[in-house]
Amino acid sequence: MAIEKGRGATVNGESDRFNLPQRAVDGDWLDLALLEGALPRLRTEVTVERPRTIIVRNASPDIGFDRSINAYRGCEHGCIYCYARPSHAYHDLSPGLDFETKLFAKPDAAALLRAELARKNYSVAPIAMGTNTDPYQPIEKDWRITRQVLEVLVETRHPTFITTKSDRILRDIDLLADLAHDNLVAVMLSVTTLDPKVARTLEPRAPHPERRLEAIAQLAQAGIPVTANMSPIIPAINDHEIENVVARVAAAGARDINYILVRLPHEVAPLFRAWLDAHHPDRAAKVMAIIRDLRGGRDNDPNFGSRMRGQGVWADLIRSRFVKARRKAGFDDERLTLRTDLFRPPEGAQMRLF
Template identity: 75%
Template sequence: MNGESRRFNLSEHIADGDWLDALEQVDGPSPKLRTQVTVEHPRTIIARNRSPDIGFTQSINAYRGCEHGCIYCFARPTHAYHDLSPGLDFETRLFAKPDAAKLLREELSRKSYRVAPIAMGTNTDPYQPIERDWRITRECIELLAECRHPLFITTKSDRVLRDLDLLTGMAKDQLVAVMISVTTLDPKVARTLEPRAAHPLRRIEAIRRLTQAGVPVTASLSPIIPAITDHEIEVIIARVAAAGARDAAFIPVRLPHEVAPLFRAWLKEHYPDRAGKVMAIIRDMRGGRDNDPGFGTRMRGQGVWADLIRTRFLKARKRAGLSSERLTLRTDLFRPPGQQGQLRLL
């Protein structure tokens, strides 16, 4: 796709054409794809939001950009802040924050800090392949476990199992919950839609193992893409329920800013027979536009198609016996860093 984005003085928009570079079903970057990592030194690590339709108020993003290469990723436009392409650059020119745990310790130590669950994976995946070497996510979780601080994790990688030793202990005190994204069970669809994310069956297995270890898991079907993945709603819910997921959730596909033209190019390349139909349904769910950024509707969609998807989802969730009870984590066990030993001496 050719074109320019000048929202943040981005002079050149690089075409995103790497959807098929992971021809083998592996969890990790393709040998053909060169990844460049830049070290970032932010002054703080906890990001806060006041959005009325997001279920958390603070989050941590250990990385900017994401190797998974999901064409629908709503975080892609954030790369434009760096004068980088929300397309290929977002997947290959990454930023890592190795001081994250140190900054987190400083923020949790402040007398003014007020405990609320911290979310990880709300922008880019905390368990994308570079976590294998950088281990920034694990360092942050180690600190949160030490402080007995509540944590929500969202990922589409079974790499989360590498931290099962930490998560199991936190789960015993109702301090952690994990959301695993399962967008499709079809490996051919996944290979183009999420080319360097874990195979769908590995995500199902991650749900099973987390559940067996006592870690509460919710499955996310997000995003549901009409005429591409929506026919799988019922079977995905049945599979994640059988693996032990306590609940499931979904969001209709969102196409903010540069994501829309990237997604259109992806449709033209891989689904030319239905590209027009897919975009027509998306526009119907988004008030006649490619994207609806409005609070209250951006996460739900509107119109007949959105209602149909929601009805099917709710029926399938009920049929699978999943719980709709909201999961809450404990905040009363928190101890600021450095106080654990002092308290034991009292």
């Protein structure tokens, strides 16, 4: 199997849920390979998307927010475990290599947000960013859509939760500090592993683990509430790092840490198996056996509640280790609540009178 250097998925994968044709690689790419005898490097492509609205609502009982914004579709970080991969099939694209190389940007996001916040019936609650794809993936450097959204939130004093695995968030530390001054923001940094060799294949274009820990430290020093998330925990891949990860994020200044067990919905499962066969053939069968034990005999458990934590002996063991590590690191169970009473609708054509 030829592995694309710097990419997470080892294959493009397939999906028949949205009439996506089966293809291991794109036709033109394969033609070039046959002609030249070698596969060319995959380049990242970005397509502009013009949605009519930008706030997405959800009613999931095991998620701590009811609305979110995603500035991008697809994610160049290439995390093989990403549960958002199947969403690319809506565009007749593969959840595999397409997901991390054929991206969509929404440059109208800030304008759409401004219009939605200006509606008379808008009810304020924290908006989450980074719930489907990372708002600080590499293309944010040039597109700056996340920053533009943050500027609207600063102007309107609107609360937000941000999840990322990138230290690029530090480029917006001025806006985040402004929001933090009024308890309007909380940031969560994902620290999946401390081993750069594991990170290089597991999440190949995400920043080095040490850079994420440094980002936690700088955010904390700036007075911005920051927590960490060990997501996902993958049995026999990174579960042995639980105690070290918890200790390191505590030392960096995180207020808390959470975890999610690996989820393999829809097309993610075969992509993950292919990744295991390519990078961990010695333990591939063991990893999948434990995952199925965690998921009631299946590759994935879609049920609310258990989908995040799993079930059975392995789930109980991971949970008890994590609780003990949190306690040893000095974390408590204090929950951060963001303010909603400072919201002011965005200015329209007529300036505010007061």
